[in-house]
Amino acid sequence: MMKKFTTILCTASMALCLTACGGGKEKDITVDTAKLANELQAAVTSDTLSETASDMLSSIYFFEDGVIEEGAAYASSGATACEIAVVKSKDAKDTANVEKLFQTRVDNQSSLYASYNEGEVKKLDEAIIKSAGSYTVLCVCDDPDKANDILKDYGF
């Protein structure tokens, strides 16, 4: 009896763990990428960011052809490392790869800013990279706490 109870308990625990692990990324949410990107750039950075043409996103972040369904990005005129990108992958399974590309971008930027404007490296260290459903966000900004609050409201 005890053995049976333990087996059921273990199975239930495993199932709960698996559900918890996958829960964050497989939410079925819908995000207006342009609206979220615009809201972030207006609220979390003191730099004047401008919207980057969507055609340029692949060459900046190295997305493979056909992976991204839509996206919006704001970047600095060159004065700071601040940038915001919100993209929707065609397949939610690709978000892990998008996160990896965002992390590579942050690492590359960090190594370049280290010798150019060291003050910006801290922002890159605190860069937010998050996924929810098919969406992934990169946010390098002055106020990561506020950015996280905004992202929470959007389901991230």
Next chain:
Amino acid sequence: MGKPKRKRAKKQDHLILNLLILVTVVLVVFEGRLVVTMFTYRSVTNASPVTAQSGTSASSTGSMTESQQTENASTTNGSSSMEASLAGLPGNLSIPEGSDHSTTSAPSSNAVVPKASTPVDDSYFSDAVFIGDSRMEGFRNASGITQGRFFTSVGMSLSSMRSENIIQTPDGNITVAAALSGGTYNKIYIMLGTNDLGEYDWNSFQDGFVSAVKRFQEIQPGALIYICSVIYVEESKVDSTQYVNNANVDKINSILLDICEEQGYHYLNLNEFLSNGYGALIDGASSDGVHIYPDYCKQMLDYLKSHYIPVNQPDDTSSDETEATTDADDSV
């Protein structure tokens, strides 16, 4: 009783007269400046056409003899040199901001790309690569440009452009030369020099720059080479004015123009529209005095679209001198 009134009326007349004089003086000063700028702009756009339009080769541009240059310089008077500075063209001497610009010589040059009658659209940049520092990166981010490859890096200097791993890829940073070897490009735009303003061995800068661009030509033989002028700065907002100043911008631009003349490259005089008319960046065009706001990046895109060498005109500047190579790892 009537006298004080008349006196008051007289005083008011004087006041109005003084105000009118003041307004007239202000108008003369500011409008005069606009008129001068307008005329100098015309003098630049009416400059001798560049290679492709005139049908002469770019190398012939570079073959302008020293005596011809001396002759041109000797015919230069003070007013025309001032006009050149107002138009954003570099003088042969460094010009401190606020000076009367009277010591500069007119650098009218066949290497300066004139305004075309018909602007191109973004498709012109589909086979172009843009190499440059944070200012070029800002242009990519903010101008709205939709085509072209960008090999840019914050802090890019001549030295780092030649040998350091500064161009981002999914596998980390690589050299400009290695990045350039990854595709085929028919136009190369280069914006470099802001991070070299503290370089006072200008001969060394000139030699190094030419060597770097020649290396790019080896990798991309036949590509048109566009050299962008270094954009002026707003000195009041710059921390390191001991070297990031407009006198040095003028100096480095005169070197870049010389290089273009000698090597047959095409010089894009961005200060033609970014100068305040007195050898400095337009007031309020930048948050930090260096990186221009999106509106000006958009103007820069419009400028590039209206200042180009028509693609149907062969550019033979590099074909004779260079050979293709695929040795991507060599630093330039």
